[in-house]
Amino acid sequence: MQVQLETLSGLERRMSIALPLAAIDAQVNERLKRVARTAKIQGFRPGKAPAKIVEMNYGAQVREEVLGEQVQQAFYKAAAEQKLRVAGYPRFEPAQGDAESFKFAAAFEVFPEVVVGDLAGKxxxxxxxxxxDGEIDKTVDILRKQRTRFNRVEREAANGDRVIIDFKGAIDGVAFEGGSSENFPFMLGQGQMLPEFEAGIIGMKEGEIKSVEVSFPADYHGKDVAGKTAVFEIMVKNVAEAQLPEVNEEFAKQLGIAxxxxxxxxxxxxxxxxxxxxxxxxxxxxxxxxxxxxxxxxxxxxxxxxxxxxxxxxxxxxxxxxxxxxxxxxxxxxxxxxxxxxxxxxxxxxxxxxxxxxxxxxxxxxxxxxxxxxxxxxxxxxxxxxxxxxxxxxxxxxxxxxxxxxxxxxxxxxxxxxxxxxxxxxxxxxxxx
Missing domain, CATH: 1.10.3120.10 (Trigger factor, C-terminal domain)
Incomplete structure (x- = not known):
């Protein structure tokens, strides 16, 4: 096996390898003999076809398999001998051979030399x-909020309440996509809706209907309504007051304290x-x-x-x-x-x-x-x-x-x-x- 190595750039290398055709032909012939023992070819019993017929049917495939294996083996053997650490997969290319050798080239990269710099000054x-204890108190409050109950009230809606509403929006009298919903729940004062929309609901009671004018910001995510003004007809169907659980024995049991x-x-x-x-x-x-x-x-x-x-x-x-x-x-x-x-x-x-x-x-x-x-x-x-x-x-x-x-x-x-x-x-x- 003849090997020639060249550096293309920093980590890129190119290796040219010549393999003796005689050795390849010998392997091809040996493999064809094994194939012939079980080959199923029309007109012949399994394993009884003449060598020439077997070669005609399987020769090209077997040669391709042998060449593929020989190329891989030769490359990695040569890389090991050259003490090269191959990064990734090589790209194999056929080269101009002669009557006695099969030649190919492999383009590949090698691992870089890693030199860790001075850490003392870093x-x-x-x-x-x-x-x-303050952080624990805050965590307890979060756990309480996660277990919030909502109790229906008959008073006016205020920040912190959960409301359930129906609404229909229109721009210049024309309804727009995403501008209406029924039985829509959300919390007032948490910025879930546009400020003008929420402000219009504050003070409303269950069963009350009201028209609210809302201006969409120019950078609103819905491009079709960005920068435009819509009128929403809103009906409040439910106002519920948030009730957080007390920090007591029952609450502790809910959190897994037996x-x-x-x-x-x-x-x-x-x-x-x-x-x-x-x-x-x-x-x-x-x-x-x-x-x-x-x-x-x-x-x-x-x-x-x-x-x-x-x-x-x-x-x-x-x-x-x-x-x-x-x-x-x-x-x-x-x-x-x-x-x-x-x-x-x-x-x-x-x-x-x-x-x-x-x-x-x-x-x-x-x-x-x-x-x-x-x-x-x-x-x-x-x-x-x-x-x-x-x-x-x-x-x-x-x-x-x-x-x-x-x-x-x-x-x-x-x-x-x-x-x-x-x-x-x-x-x-x-x-x-």
Whole structure:
């Protein structure tokens, strides 16, 4: 086998390989003999057709199979001998051969050399948030609002009430799409409807009918009505006052505290809130560390790997849209939408692999077990969750990857200039972590 390697650009390589035809022909003949033993050819019993007839029927197919296998084997053997780390899949092209050799060329990319820059001078922000009694009170209020009851009242509607209405809208006397509804419920004062629409309902009683003029903003999402003025005929069919449950024994039982002890309820809520705060802080710190690694490790990325990642992200997007009930079979998804995210993922994958290998940061079994047990804490039957993870090595891949990333985060924080920053509870919980 003759091999010639050339560098086309940064990561691009081209390898030209010549394979002896004699060896290929020998393999083709050997495979045709095996095919002949079971070949079903019209006019002959299975395995009794002459070699020439077998070759006429199967020769081209067998030669194509042998060439495909030989090309793959020869390429990866040559790459290993040249100590090349091939990124993605090579592109094979036939080349001009001769009477004694079959020649082909393979265009491919190699992995870049990853050199992590100096982290000592890199500032990494480490957010921290304290969970106080005030945060627990706010969480209790949220839980109360989630269990709000609405009691019908005969008074005038006010902010905070839930109203059920019929309405019909018209612009210049003509009804418009989406401008009418029956038995439509919403809360006054929460910005669910346009301000003029809500203001017109405040003060109305059950059974009352009123016309309200509403001006749609110029940037309103409905282009057909944006910037126009409509008149809505509104009938109030029900006014209900919100009643929040008392924080008492019954409320505690609704939240899963068997004996209704309010103190136990607050302790359980604190535990859950602190767990969520920890999760979000960990996610934000990890994000900051990953960005720091990218900042100090510039590199050229193999286009093949980026393209593969773009493909995966596009498929994930299609599956997500399909789960939302959208028809995505023929929906075009521009690759450009996913390129930046794909590049970031590829870069982090290469960097993390290099950092882990260079500093022996592999996930230890006891670390994985501790994380799985932490996952299981939030379930009613933690033992079942732990058993589910350990029933399959594939299920442990997620926790193992998370531990590996945590090890990298800990390593980087020990090297970098860490700056702690207080983050309010509201800001942290408002982040999509």
């Amino acid at each position: 500032e990494i922000e480490k957010p921290k948030t304290e969970v106080t 004996d209704g002890d309010v103190a136990k309820m607050r302790a359980e809520i604190r535990k859950n809130v602190e767990r969520e705060v920890k999760r979000r802080l960990t996610a934000q710190i990890k994000e900051n560390v990953m960005q720091a690694l990218i900042d100090v490790t510039p590199m050229e990325l193999p286009k093949a790997l980026v393209d593969l990642e773009v493909g995966r992200l596009m498929e994930q997007a299609r599956q997500d849209l399909a789960q939302r009930g959208m028809q995505v079979k023929d929906m075009p998804l521009p690759a450009d939408l996913f390129t930046q995210q794909a590049e970031r993922r590829v870069a982090l994958g290469l960097i993390l692999s290099a950092v882990v290998e260079a500093n022996q940061l592999e996930a230890k079994p006891e670390q994985v077990k501790a994380l799985v047990e932490e996952f299981a804490e939030s379930y009613e039957q933690p033992e079942d969750v732990i058993q589910w993870y350990y029933a399959s090595q594939e299920r442990l891949e997620g926790p193992t990857s998370m531990v590996l990333e945590d090890n990298v985060v800990e390593f980087v924080l020990a090297k970098a200039n860490v700056v702690e920053k207080e983050v309010s509870f509201e800001t942290l919980m408002g982040q999509n972590a």
